[in-house]
Amino acid sequence: MSETASPAASKEPLTPDICVVGDGPDGLAVATAAALFGVSTVLIRQGGGAYPLNEGARGQALRAVAAQARLIAGAAAFGTVPDTSQIDFGRVRVHLDQVAARSAVNDSDERLAALGVLVLKGKARFQNRRQLVVDETVIKARRFVVATGSLPTMPDIPGLADLPCLTEDGIFELARRPERLIVLGGTATAVELAQAMRALGCEVALIAREGLLPHEDPEAVGVLRRALLGDGIALHESRPILRAESHRQRPRLVLDGEIRIDGTHLLVASGRRPNIAGLELDLAGIRSDETGIVVDASLRTANRSIYALGACAGGAAVGPASRHAAQHQAGLVLRNALFRQPVRFRRELVPRTVHASPELACIGLNEAQARAQGEIRVLRFPYAESARAQAERQTEGLIKLMTDRKGGILGVVIAGAQAAELIVPWGLAIQKRMNIKEMAGLIAPSQSLSELSQKAALSFQAPLAAKPGIRRLIGFLRRFG
DSSP: OOSSSOGGGOOSOBOOSEEEEOOSHHHHHHHHHHHHTTOOEEEEEOOSSOSOGGGSHHHHHHHHHHHHHHHHHTGGGGTOOOSOOOOOHHHHHHHHHHHHHHHHGGGOHHHHHHHTEEEEESOEEEEETTEEEETTEEEOOSEEEEOOOEEEOOOOOTTGGGSOOEETTTGGGOSSOOSEEEEEOOSHHHHHHHHHHHHTTOEEEEEETTOSSTTSOHHHHHHHHHHHHHTTOEEEESOOEEEEEEETTEEEEEETTTEEEEOSEEEEOSOEEEOOTTSOGGGGTOOEETTEEEEOTTSBOSSTTEEEOGGGEEETTOSTTGGGOHHHHHHHHHHHHHHOOOOOOOGGGSOEEEOSSSEEEEEEOOHHHHHHTSOEEEEEEEGGGOHHHHHTTOOOOEEEEEEETTOBEEEEEEEETTHHHHTHHHHHHHHTTOBHHHHHTOOOOTTSTTHHHHHHHHGGGHHHHTOHHHHHHHHHHHTTO
């Protein structure tokens, strides 16, 4: 198959080894890796906003701007006085666009073509179990991979459909900074965007009617809750929304108790739904439900020659970690499709992060899940015990470990500065079934936040020091010098 041939000019079906439907990070990872192995690959760019921009370049750039703004705002506490704390939102937009443009180079049609990937643009739909069509181009691939992402959902609130709403995909298109922003949702995305926009000078109200981060550890969520309130965000949790309405041509939400929340802009970030409409999955023998395309632990659908991954995948792939799992899932699909290796997606091994300030990162079982398995120990170690955290005034937070009685690591929760980085060695520990004593032997760099992990692990042995037998042994050995 030639990368330069025009498929529209030929009536012959394309017959690649792998056809990837969707050009988000997960689809691109599959397509580029397959091409690097010399496998003939077709990538279908569907478009339609199926990938959350807050997880892409603009979202990372926005959080970086917010972090700089927080540094400036907090500089006086360190004895330094910044020249200005004003936010130039126009220049912020330029920065976001520049970062996105530089990142887009790696995903461009030209780079993919240089790798040997044939890129088609259009709406894809299955015709039967072995065949897919894009416009008038027929593709008969040996393996198909569906990675079409997800789309924002609009909650069922009376009057909401009549209001102009921003979504998590559209917030980055604003030309001017909102004066008063209402963020509807208690998701990780809602928290990240609400806090970032507050750091840029917006008045922000966060409405989490199902609660703030309901799937995460309550103690860790408490750390974030205090940070949001400390930032001046008006937080409304677990309160029904009676209706949405327009007041003086601006959005208003009316909460239970006739509490009125007014804003200049309304951002809906309450969740997403799989982007699978129009694919004609039933014609390919693929089952789906409200969670997405039903897959097994190997990410295969009911049609064994078709895989699904990322935010469009349900079944064994669904869970709170789904937005972080796509790259890992891409590797599993390639191992199974190209090398026939048996694979199993384990969602408990995928870190779950909230890129707020402070960050939240979790891996493995939460406390409730761990307790359901039997007797456990819960270890907690505060950030305030770190000299580095004290020096940088980042003492809010904790590391929380769940272990079995013998020290087997079941789950880890970190709420605090650089949590997304600190969770990495714990992920390896759980994957390799390491004991907490092995993590206690970790040699962490002096004066680093990594020392928190070592000290948290060491606390597992703290009760031993109080045992009379241990103390008698130490006393006995002291006689010998």
